[in-house]
Amino acid sequence: MGATKTDHFTDQQNQISTIAKALGHPARVAIIEHLLKVNAxxxxxxxxxxxxxxxxxxxxxxxxxxxxxxKGNIEGNAICYCIDEKTFEVLKNYFSKIITTVTKQNCC
Amino acid sequence: MGATKTDHFTDQQNQISTIAKALGHPARVAIIEHLLKVNAxxxxxxxxxxxxxxxxxxxxxxxxxxxxxxKGNIEGNAICYCIDEKTFEVLKNYFSKIITTVTKQNCC
DNA sequence: AATCCTTATCGTAATATTGCAATATTAAAT
DNA sequence: ATTTAATATTGCAATATTACGATAAGGATT
Incomplete structure (x- = not known):
């Protein structure tokens, strides 16, 4: 196959996996880091x-x-790309929740 | 092509993208959530x-x-799977760093 | 208007991923 | 030793992703 069965999972599961997938390539992580480094x-x-x-x-x-x-804003004939923190916060909060839940249980 | 050029990127970029890629499928997110829910x-x-x-x-x-x-521990003929917080912490810290760096700058 | 510069899209080849049936493996239970 | 139960592996078909050359689309510059 190769086709993901998205309709069998919850909206949140699909949301998190979509965002994570976008970061699932080193070039895209490098792009994010470059946008951070140039500080603009x-x-x-x-x-x-x-x-x-x-x-x-x-x-x-x-x-x-x-x-x-x-986010990408058109500026003349160039485009201004910059990081959208909101989405990174979704990820951070999701992982924070996982970490606190895990440490409450005492597993393995 | 289809082959990712991993050797052109830093170790951290490859590490983050590898972890993110693993979460880049709703079934795998669902597995993580199930491991959390059953609390064991x-x-x-x-x-x-x-x-x-x-x-x-x-x-x-x-x-x-x-x-x-x-992590997967063999227990008899079954296997005990549970969440490895350390790796989730790597992600959380990485995203936290991104968020604080972004909000320092005032972009777009 | 012609040209330049920047970014997007199209087309396509190479490779990777997803999903499952069939089968193998491993350990417990009988 | 055989059977049963749980998980892994193999092999394969369908689909997705990655990468890039060629080209298009858009605004700026001359």
Whole structure:
């Protein structure tokens, strides 16, 4: 097969897995880290930073944007990409909840 | 192509993306949540909880284990699976760092 | 308007993932 | 020793992802 059975899972399970999947590629993690490092909206030098061709980077940016991890504002003929904290907070809160629940039980 | 260029990225970028990728499927998120819900080591009723066949679940468990998200202890002829908090903490700390860095800058 | 610069999209090849039936493995129970 | 129960592995088909060259689309610049 290869097709994921999304309709058999809860909305939250699908939401978390969609966001996590977007971060499931080192290039996309590298893009996030670059956006952090330059400490500002970046207008398209990501291609120069990564060992990937422009269409590939564009595709990764699209996936990060679809997952809500970055925002893209059009600024003239360039585009200003920057991190969308809200989505990262969803992840952080989710994992925080998991960690506190786990440590309450005493397993293995 | 289809092959990820892992050697072009840092160890941390590869580590984070590997863990995130393991959570990039709703079935694996559901497995984690089930392990949390039952509040104990579980010895193999995950197949009954998920709408997936036994070999598929087994494969998902293997990936979660490889990513370090769960531990599996052999207990007789069953296996005791439980959550490995350490790896979730790696994620939580990583995202916390991102969030604090982002809010320091004032972007878009 | 012609050109340049930046980003997106299309098409396609290579590879990876998902899912399951069939089968193997391993240990407990009879 | 045989059977039973639980989990893993193999093999394979369907689908998804990754990467990039070629090209398109858009605004800026001359």
């Amino acid at each position: 909206c970046i207008c398209g030098d990501i291609v120069n930073e990564l060992p990937l061709a422009q269409p590939t980077v564009s595709q990764h940016l699209k996936e990060l944007k679809n997952a809500g991890l970055i | 080591c579980i010895c193999g009723d995950i197949v009954n909880e998920l709408p997936l066949a036994q070999p598929t679940v087994s494969q998902h468990l293997k990936e979660l284990k490889n990513a370090g998200l769960i």
